[in-house]
Amino acid sequence: MLRIDIEQLAEAAVVRVAGDADMASSTQLRDAVLGLLENCSQGRVVVSMSETSYIDSSAVASLVEGLQLATRRRVRFGLAGLREGPLQVLRSTRLIDVFEMHDSEEDALKA
Amino acid sequence: MLRIDIEQLAEAAVVRVAGDADMASSTQLRDAVLGLLENCSQGRVVVSMSETSYIDSSAVASLVEGLQLATRRRVRFGLAGLREGPLQVLRSTRLIDVFEMHDSEEDALKA
Amino acid sequence: MFGEVAVRIVSDPKWLRLVRGVVEQSCLGFGAREEAATAVVLAVNEAVSNVIRHGYDGDTTRPIRIACRRDGEMIEVCICDHGIEAEFLSRELLPPDELRAGGRGLYMIRTLMDEIEYRREDGQNRMYLRKRLLQHVAES
Amino acid sequence: MFGEVAVRIVSDPKWLRLVRGVVEQSCLGFGAREEAATAVVLAVNEAVSNVIRHGYDGDTTRPIRIACRRDGEMIEVCICDHGIEAEFLSRELLPPDELRAGGRGLYMIRTLMDEIEYRREDGQNRMYLRKRLLQHVAES
Ligand SMILES: Nc1ncnc2c1ncn2[C@@H]1O[C@H](COP(=O)(O)OP(=O)(O)O)[C@@H](O)[C@H]1O
Ligand SMILES: Nc1ncnc2c1ncn2[C@@H]1O[C@H](COP(=O)(O)OP(=O)(O)O)[C@@H](O)[C@H]1O
Numbered sequence: 008m009l010r011i012d013i014e015q016l017a018e019a020a021v022v023r024v025a026g027d028a029d030m031a032s033s034t035q036l037r038d039a040v041l042g043l044l045e046n047c048s049q050g051r052v053v054v055s056m057s058e059t060s061y062i063d064s065s066a067v068a069s070l071v072e073g074l075q076l077a078t079r080r081r082v083r084f085g086l087a088g089l090r091e092g093p094l095q096v097l098r099s100t101r102l103i104d105v106f107e108m109h110d111s112e113e114d115a116l117k118a
Numbered sequence: 119m120l121r122i123d124i125e126q127l128a129e130a131a132v133v134r135v136a137g138d139a140d141m142a143s144s145t146q147l148r149d150a151v152l153g154l155l156e157n158c159s160q161g162r163v164v165v166s167m168s169e170t171s172y173i174d175s176s177a178v179a180s181l182v183e184g185l186q187l188a189t190r191r192r193v194r195f196g197l198a199g200l201r202e203g204p205l206q207v208l209r210s211t212r213l214i215d216v217f218e219m220h221d222s223e224e225d226a227l228k229a
Numbered sequence: 230m231f232g233e234v235a236v237r238i239v240s241d242p243k244w245l246r247l248v249r250g251v252v253e254q255s256c257l258g259f260g261a262r263e264e265a266a267t268a269v270v271l272a273v274n275e276a277v278s279n280v281i282r283h284g285y286d287g288d289t290t291r292p293i294r295i296a297c298r299r300d301g302e303m304i305e306v307c308i309c310d311h312g313i314e315a316e317f318l319s320r321e322l323l324p325p326d327e328l329r330a331g332g333r334g335l336y337m338i339r340t341l342m343d344e345i346e347y348r349r350e351d352g353q354n355r356m357y358l359r360k361r362l363l364q365h366v367a368e369s
Numbered sequence: 370m371f372g373e374v375a376v377r378i379v380s381d382p383k384w385l386r387l388v389r390g391v392v393e394q395s396c397l398g399f400g401a402r403e404e405a406a407t408a409v410v411l412a413v414n415e416a417v418s419n420v421i422r423h424g425y426d427g428d429t430t431r432p433i434r435i436a437c438r439r440d441g442e443m444i445e446v447c448i449c450d451h452g453i454e455a456e457f458l459s460r461e462l463l464p465p466d467e468l469r470a471g472g473r474g475l476y477m478i479r480t481l482m483d484e485i486e487y488r489r490e491d492g493q494n495r496m497y498l499r500k501r502l503l504q505h506v507a508e509s
Contacts, residue, residue, distance in 0.1 A: 008386060030418040031382035061389070063414050064477055068470040075468060095407060099480045100473045119246060141278040142242035172249070174274050175337055179330040186328060206267060210340045211333045232379030232430065234387065239372030247374065247394035254387035290372060 008032055011039045019051040019116060025058035028066035037069035044076045044084075052077060055112040057088030062096050074106065083107070087115040119143055122150045130162040130227060136169035139177035148180035155187045155195075163188060166223040168199030173207050185217065194218070198226040234258070235296035240281045240310075241289035248295055249274055255297035256304050261362055268341040269304055269360050275334040276308050276356055284312025284354065302363060303343070308356045314349050315356070374398070375436035380421045380450075381429035388435055389414055395437035396444050401502055408481040409444055409500050415474040416448050416496055424452025424494065442503060443483070448496045454489050455496070 009032035010025040020043055028036050043052060054070065056062075062070075070086070077084035085107035089097070097103040109115035120143035121136040131154055139147050154163060165181065167173075173181075181197070188195035196218035200208070208214040220226035234255040238244040252273045256266035277293060285291045294309040339345060344359035374395040378384040392413045396406035417433060425431045434449040479485060484499035 027386055029382065029385050029414065030421065031385055061386075063385075063411075063418060064473040065418070065471075067473060071468060072470045075470075092407060092411075096411060096477070099408075099411065099477050105468065138246055140242065140245050140274065141281065142245055172246075174245075174271075174278060175333040176278070176331075178333060182328055183330045186330075203267060203271075207271060207337070210268075210271065210337050216328065232381060232384075233377070234384060235375075235377040236391065237373070237375040237377075241372060243398050244372075244374065244394075247391060247398065250390045250394060251376065251387060254384075254390060258383050258387065 009035050011035060013039060013043060016116070019053055020047065021053045021055050021112060021116075023055045023058065023112075027061040028059060028069075029061060029063045030065050033063065033066040033069050036066055037072065040069060040073040041076060044073060044080060044082060047077075047082045048080050049082060051083035051085070053085050053087050053109075053112060053115040055087045055115070056093060057090070057111065059090065059093055062093045064096070064100065067096060067100055067102060070106070071102065085109055085115050085118075087112045120146050122146060124150060124154060127227070130164055131158065132164045132166050132223060132227075134166045134169065134223075138172040139170060139180075140172060140174045141176050144174065144177040144180050147177055148183065151180060151184040152187060155184060155191060155193060158188075158193045159191050160193060162194035162196070164196050164198050164220075164223060164226045166198045166226070167204060168201070168222065170201065170204055173204045175207070175211065178207060178211055178213060181217070182213065196220055196226050196229075198223045233296055233298040235294060237292060237294045239289065240285045240291040240293050242278070242281055245274055245277060248277055252295065252297060252306065256360075259297070259299040259304055259362075261304055261360070265304070265360055265362060269306060269358070272338045272341040272358050272360075273306050273308065275337050276358065279315075279334055280308065280310045280312055280354070284310050284315060286313075299362075300359070303359045303361055306358045308354075308358070310354050311352060312354060315347065315354055373436055373438040375434060377432060377434045379429065380425045380431040380433050382418070382421055385414060385417060388417055392435065392437060392446065396500075399437070399439040399444055399502075401444055401500070405444070405500055405502060409446060409498070412478045412481040412498050412500075413446050413448065415477050416498065419455075419474055420448065420450045420452055420494070424450050424455060426453075439502075440499070443499045443501055446498045448494075448498070450494050451492060452494060455487065455494055 008026045009028055012023045014021045074084050087109040088111045119137045123134045125132045185195050198220040199222045236251045249270050253266050253270050256269050296307045298305055342358045343361050346357040348355045376391045389410050393406050393410050396409050436447045438445055482498045483501050486497040488495045
């Protein structure tokens with residue numbers, strides 16, 4: 008139900024997350040994001056979520072862990088292209104201002 | 119759940135059916151198709167179904183009634199743009215060869 | 230091992246869409262392929278519509294329970310209701326291509342499913358629809 | 370008049386998607402607007418995930434029943450399970466913006482729903498989540 012695809016560009020790594028990230032699948036998200044960050048120092052990571060239809064609190068937790076590890080490793084960490092549902096989850100957990108947010112993957116890479 | 123939109127062109131009337139046509143909604147389809155045909159003589163009617171996600175046997179019955187009334191009124195009657203689900207229903211009721219079928223609304227209007 | 234998924238509704242046609250969603254997700258969860266899942270969804274939709282229309286004569290307030298489970302290499306869906314007895318399994322099938330309106334629901338169910346069983350017990354109707362997960366290719 | 374929609378699953382996370390679909394369709398069928406339906410879906414998803422994770426300690430074979438109904442101007446969802454007693458309603462809420470992983474499910478539920486009730490009866494847990502259909506605009 009969750010497809011994760013990582014693309015390493017010259018200046019940034021993009022993690023594209025498609026489908027539903029819930030309790031059945033969010034460890035996949037966690038593994039991908041933390042695994043990637045463990046092999047990064049500096050640079051940046053963009054989690055591209057325009058194809059992410061659902062996230063629950065465990066997926067939010069994975070993103071928070073990603074942000075923390077990124078900060079420790081001096082990697083810039085941002086979210087891009089969130090749909091209304093995932094936005095509502097970030098709003099209801101009051102994390103919307105904690106993450107660097109971009110309307111789209113393109114915007115994120117330009118910023 | 120079902121949206122029906124009728125467009126009267128110079129040579130044909132197009133009935134666009136969007137959504138699920140099941141027991142809860144197929145009378146809407148029946149009313150639209152039969153109502154239209156009752157005011158037609160000659161010419162043609164194309165039922166455009168590229169946005170129709172589901173049809174059940176009651177929707178099939180409405181289309182069969184449409185075909186019969188069309189034949190009596192010498193109106194050419196065709197279906198266009200069916201998705202896999204509705205096609206499977208016509209196949210399983212062995213009606214697939216009974217209807218004039220077109221891949222798309224455009225094809226139907228050209229044919 | 231696979232468990233069971235059951236949904237209970239009242240006999241209002243507005244819930245058919247929900248039932249289709251549950252049956253589709255269940256079939257996929259039980260390991261069915263898209264095509265088999267679609268067939269089961271179509272058949273269950275017809276069976277439940279029949280219960281509403283005939284079994285309950287259009288009353289939209291009566292209970293219907295739809296339970297899906299995996300039984301070996303089969304998906305089994307049981308549709309349970311308290312409507313009138315349905316001795317319709319003994320009826321003849323619609324001859325193909327006949328141009329009458331209506332009367333195609335049972336034909337669809339039989340075409341789409343591998344096994345159909347009907348039981349009347351304690352004033353309840355139970356219709357079991359079964360579909361093989363793997364379509365055995367006919368030997369030639 | 371509106372009836373009830375209930376779904377029963379075993380406690381495997383793979384059925385969460387199906388539960389979300391049922392709850393969404395039910396809310397819409399009961400007359401909720403898209404936004405309210407989404408909120409109920411998010412809250413129920415968290416509550417059911419908690420039952421699987423904590424109530425049943427990850428056992429994927431235990432029963433969970435989710436029943437949705439309309440009660441006046443409210444949508445009510447009851448989540449019923451046989452897991453350990455959940456005295457968690459007395460816990461304090463997560464302080465907003467705190468950067469810890471986990472511990473956000475209950476916070477989401479409370480933010481998204483208008484009323485929450487928990488009862489332990491006969492070895493069963495029943496959690497009632499209620500959402501008003503019409504959001505009353507605060508008078509200014
Ligand atoms: N659940 C049921 N309870 C009672 N009678 C039924 C039931 N399902 C089907 N029948 C009978 O079988 C007939 C054929 O059903 P079907 O093929 O679905 O066509 P239709 O519903 O369009 O008549 C119905 O007209 C009805 O008399
Ligand atoms: N259904 C439940 N049964 C037992 N304990 C629960 C249940 N739901 C929540 N809890 C307890 O409440 C705590 C907080 O839950 P929650 O906010 O959802 O965060 P998380 O599940 O990430 O720990 C859990 O860690 C658990 O101890």
